[in-house]
Amino acid sequence: MAQTTTSKSGAHGVHAAHEAHHDHHELGFMSKYIFSSDHKVIGIQYGVTALIFLLFGFFLVGCMRWQLAYPGRAIPMIGGFLELLLGKDMAAGGIMQGDLYNAFGAMHGTIMVFLAIVPLAFGAFGNFVTPLQIGAPDMAFPRLNMASYHFYFFGGIVMFASFFIPGGAARSGWTSYSPLATTAQFGQAFNGQTAWLIGMVLLITSSLLGAVNFITTIIQLRTKGMSWMRMPFFVWAQFVTAFLLLLAFPPLEAAGILQLMDNVFHTSFFLPTGLVVNGAQLPVSGGGSPLLWQHLFWFLGHPEVYVLILPAMGIVSEVIANNTRKPLWGYKSMVYASICIGFLSFIVWAHHMYLTGMGTKISTFFQTTTMMISIPSVIILTALFISLWGGSIRFNTASLFALAFLPMFGIGGLTGLPLGFNASDIYLHDSYYVIGHFHYVVAPGTIFGLFAGIYFWYPKATGRFLNETLGKIHFWGSLVCMNLVFAPMFIQGFKGMSRRMYDGGATYFLETDPTALKLNIYITHSAIALGVFQLPFIWNFFASLFVGRKVTNDNPWDATTLDWATPTPPPHGNFLREPVVYRGPYEYSVPGAAKDFTPQNQPT
């Protein structure tokens, strides 16, 4: 085995790694990049696919925003293309039609949640970083890991292809509430909703395989000395996330199967007796329960929120500890808080259903648990804020994104409180306020956390840095535009604008309050600007592979965790020899130490 742990550069690094690992034969292109069972390659596959879906989801909402700002006006440039691709029913004369608006709305939510954010946060970062941070050679079940990506990929293909089947993609919201989801295209044997359900079953299978694999890996493959309380917070966040996916997704799979039965075999699981559609009674037996779908959906849907946020918190914690050169304040309370979040997230789901008439006693119960779950979230956020205190902060791009995450997620979280109280929710429910709230959590919250992670681990994955100047343009542009997009939505929500209006509320507000409509125009322009500010990132992401500044050291950020103790990029099998852990994860600026960081594998 080669003695050096410091490889010079990207291409050389790979080469050196292969030499170092000479018992491992050279792989062909297919088995190296397409059918790879290496957790790092799978992580990158997840990451690139998810980023493409992120862009696609943004494109969908871009078209919707145009329709909201300028109802009934053809979408410039894209409109004609949409008409060509999807037909006159969907985009006659380049004008977005109602059905298309509904389809784009439903698919924007689905794609962003299930095909972009979760795969990026869990599939990409979880896969790439978790085994490295616990000192494992790979995931516990590498081939399951590969299957997990392939299921995800096929799920994505099915979702994408559903735009082009007759009648278009699913159009009943990302929540697919029955009976609407079943009756919207009743009688069409294979419709967008059916495709949605098949796609979801594939995505759920992918998540389950991933979750089993992650938990097993973290329990079984921690290296020598890596006790539970020496695990980086990122690993804890992934661990709890994996449990949420493992236990919350199967009920949605059950719900999906039942709705598939409703759509294809005309059962009535979610269809009540005497349902009349278009003036005719539906030829089904009835006797089902629309509320049942909502219960099953939100039993996943709420833990899913924490699936979105926990990995981002994990990434932000790593980046903040590294860039403040200080240990995380309250590491243990953060760990316990994330476990609490995990448990509580299973008993808050019905706060999405206050207006369904399920009863005030049940509403009160879920209001109480909802207020309880905000406590551990606040503990984590507070610990991260206090971690900044007295640090000498390095303001690189990764650090900026992580720092911006804190107030942005704070806004998202705090604006959720009025929605958790069932009295104030009666007014705010289904308004733009809700949209503003959860986008603050996910867009400038989670996505900023993910960007921080990309800028932070890119040098480890590729051997080159991302460009800092482009990164800062990306950061400041995104930060300003995100706020210009989402903050006005709170105002629109207070004014009572429904989130489902195809004309942006024109019919509702034109007489009473035209200022709310002006906001639509501002938001749309900000959204376009937000898209423009992603261009430097896209360029940076690909160009830096070839022209980025080379990494001269395996640990370019002077970090303490084991992911930086590997060669760059890490070879198959990750570590040249089995690492041994002697200390906790965040020994920064330890008084009396030789340097301001003491890696976990440095012997005492």
Add this chain to the structure above:
Amino acid sequence: MEIPYTDKARPDTGLYNAKVGIWLFLASEIMLFGALFSSYIMLRVGAAAGVWPAVKLAWPHHLLNVPIGTFNTAVLITSSVTVVMAWASLKMNNFRRFRMFMVITILCAFAFLGIKSYEYNEKFTHYELRLKDGKAMTGHLEVNGKHPGFWSPSDLWNLPRLTSSNVTEVKFVADPMEGHGGHANHEEMTVKVDEISHLDAFIPRNHTFFAIYFTITALHGLHVLGGALVLAYFTFPGAGMWKTNPEQFTNRIEVGGLFWHFVDLVWIFLFPVVYLL
């Protein structure tokens, strides 16, 4: 570096990787079937009175064949015992005995599926009939001198199909009604199609009970099939590992057996819920 603990147990957890994996997988399976059972409860509790008019019940019950279901339960429990015996045989280093017990297990699995499809067939050929004068009954249908079966969808009849096929009358052998003093007479009658207000077989769309019954049992059946195929793989083409890595092979059988017990356990809950209650 190789992945550790693929065959040996990790000292501090006492488990090898696959065993942790299968327990986690089973936890997710419990959530899957748990959601379906919960749906069953919610649908049954919320069922409106008289939705299924043939028996004037909110929720049709006692429609399934209990003796056959009991026999099938016994078949599945037997297979659960033999799969443990197979694993124990490997631990005692007796490959021939292992193979014998595995073959019994797999045969039990297919026997279970065969019996289940016989039961499905019974339901698909059983009809609910409502007449315009308010009479309602269940029984067997004869159209054009043939008793429709299950194996081809063209055998499935309902009112719109009778009308569009220009069938004017059908024969109907009604089931003995409850409360007739135990006279188990099957009443055969001829029914004119224009007197019928509703006709449908005992298929998922007929009633939410059949919908959930077929969905859960079919999903369970898929688990039986999948489990049987994996066990069959271990018994024949995959058995070569016994020569190269007996420890990991034994672990595989243990993990497969755990899944098999789970499949059995789901049925232990399913049987009373849909057959007896």
